[in-house]
Amino acid sequence: MGILVRLGFRHSVPFILAYLALAGASMLLAVAPSNVTPLYPAAGLAWGVAILWGRRTYPSIFVAATLANTLPLLFSQPSFAAVLAGIAIGVGEVIAVLISCKLLSAVRGRERVFKQVQDVIAFSVIALFWVVSPTIGVSALALAGLVESGAFSRVWLTWWLGDSIGILLLTPLVLIVNITHWRNLLNNDGYKLVVGIVGAATASLAVYASGLPLLYLLTGICFMAAYRLSLFGVIVVNLVIATITSSAYMWQVGPGAHFAAPIQLGLIQLFLAFNMVISLVFWCTQSRNRELSVKWSRAETQARLDPLTKIYNRRGFEERAIQLMRQKRTLSLLILDIDHFKYVNDHYGHDIGDEVLRQFSKKIAGMIRDSDVFARIGGEEFAVILADQNLELAGLMAERIRATIESTELPVSSDNTIKYTVSIGVSSVSEGVDIHRWLKTTDKLLYQAKAQGRNQVAAGCVVPIDVAPTPSRKVN
Numbered sequence: 001m002g003i004l005v006r007l008g009f010r011h012s013v014p015f016i017l018a019y020l021a022l023a024g025a026s027m028l029l030a031v032a033p034s035n036v037t038p039l040y041p042a043a044g045l046a047w048g049v050a051i052l053w054g055r056r057t058y059p060s061i062f063v064a065a066t067l068a069n070t071l072p073l074l075f076s077q078p079s080f081a082a083v084l085a086g087i088a089i090g091v092g093e094v095i096a097v098l099i100s101c102k103l104l105s106a107v108r109g110r111e112r113v114f115k116q117v118q119d120v121i122a123f124s125v126i127a128l129f130w131v132v133s134p135t136i137g138v139s140a141l142a143l144a145g146l147v148e149s150g151a152f153s154r155v156w157l158t159w160w161l162g163d164s165i166g167i168l169l170l171t172p173l174v175l176i177v178n179i180t181h182w183r184n185l186l187n188n189d190g191y192k193l194v195v196g197i198v199g200a201a202t203a204s205l206a207v208y209a210s211g212l213p214l215l216y217l218l219t220g221i222c223f224m225a226a227y228r229l230s231l232f233g234v235i236v237v238n239l240v241i242a243t244i245t246s247s248a249y250m251w252q253v254g255p256g257a258h259f260a261a262p263i264q265l266g267l268i269q270l271f272l273a274f275n276m277v278i279s280l281v282f283w284c285t286q287s288r289n290r291e292l293s294v295k296w297s298r299a300e301t302q303a304r305l306d307p308l309t310k311i312y313n314r315r316g317f318e319e320r321a322i323q324l325m326r327q328k329r330t331l332s333l334l335i336l337d338i339d340h341f342k343y344v345n346d347h348y349g350h351d352i353g354d355e356v357l358r359q360f361s362k363k364i365a366g367m368i369r370d371s372d373v374f375a376r377i378g379g380e381e382f383a384v385i386l387a388d389q390n391l392e393l394a395g396l397m398a399e400r401i402r403a404t405i406e407s408t409e410l411p412v413s414s415d416n417t418i419k420y421t422v423s424i425g426v427s428s429v430s431e432g433v434d435i436h437r438w439l440k441t442t443d444k445l446l447y448q449a450k451a452q453g454r455n456q457v458a459a460g461c462v463v464p465i466d467v468a469p470t471p472s473r474k475v476n
């Protein structure tokens, strides 16, 4: 083993142990013929590690495959021919892995892991063309006199499908285990994964225990998994179904039990292959759709946000304002403009100006409610819609904001702080006013506050015609 660790890859020893465990467990399923199993996930493990770690894995694959095949042969029919057959099988496995790796990287490139439907199709086709290993393996067994010549094609078929399905089931798991973020997986997928596993196990047990021809139930569960779960979840659900299906074959129970063994075997193998390929394809389409819709909704959100302050921009503001206005609630609008902001920029620099804008919006956001709408609608101009607040309450709020900003000091260096003020126009709305006119009239109130000396609040009521002649409140 030591030399393998040096010659091979960093996970040589765990890989060989896992290979032997998988091969040993799958040999329990070898009902007819006794040395060929209908499901050989060890081949999937070998191809997976070879895709991930390249040709450094070949010595370990050779040792694992040779041991996995020689040891049972030596127990059942100890002979020199059995040892040679075991070694030939090990060589066949390495050649099969090598060819498949070359084919996959020629078609898709090594770094791609089921990103698109084409990846799944390329992978499945290569898995189904896994013919070298069974051909060399069965020929070696036949030459060693361990397979009767009349049984060659039947044994070859079982071996080939067993390897192909083992690959379909296990290689994707090996490929994604390496890139799975377990914490994210458990956070996002946790309970759904448990539901998927329990659902797959319960339905499989029900189908095989009852003997009713309800296999399509299991295919349905694979579809559900592909729709709801991460790729890891899809593979695990398929593995659960495959384990129970294979055990049912071993115990000769379930819907296919009345068929002759080779037919039952073929049906089970096709059923498992179909489930796995179809759920991988469906998962890819789903995840692509999900990816696109996440990107789309992120872009939609971004288009409504101001990049500097992360609050709504004018577009986002107008949309939210229109939604609120449709609800026919009492609404008030504050338009806030930082006084002499040009001076801040000219005196302290644009970066400090930006920081003032960020701090200002943070401060206001902390003073209003979640149901209010807050936006940066121009360079140093902000707007707030206060929901369910009449002109009087809005005026009080505007005054609180003005006083808070006036008393705020923003440190710009170890011995220097900035003090600045804000002027605010306030209006409440009555039905029938359109958002642009509402903004425009409130802007007039803001400029009234500016004209009257800045650092103050000017309030008025917006009616369908124009600003009501009333209250223009001067604070200060």
Ligand SMILES: Nc1nc2c(ncn2[C@@H]2O[C@H](COP(=O)(O)OP(=O)(O)OP(=O)(O)O)[C@@H](O)[C@H]2O)c(=O)[nH]1
Residues within 6 Å of the ligand: 308, 337, 338, 339, 340, 341, 342, 343, 345, 349, 350, 351, 352, 353, 354, 357, 378, 379, 380, 450, 454
């Ligand atoms: N730092 C920074 N400055 C900005 C940004 N957007 C606009 N400004 C600046 O804001 C300043 C606005 O200046 P003015 O319109 O003259 O207004 P003011 O100096 O605040 O004067 P009053 O509003 O009349 O009190 C200009 O210097 C713009 O360059 C921004 O995103 N970052």
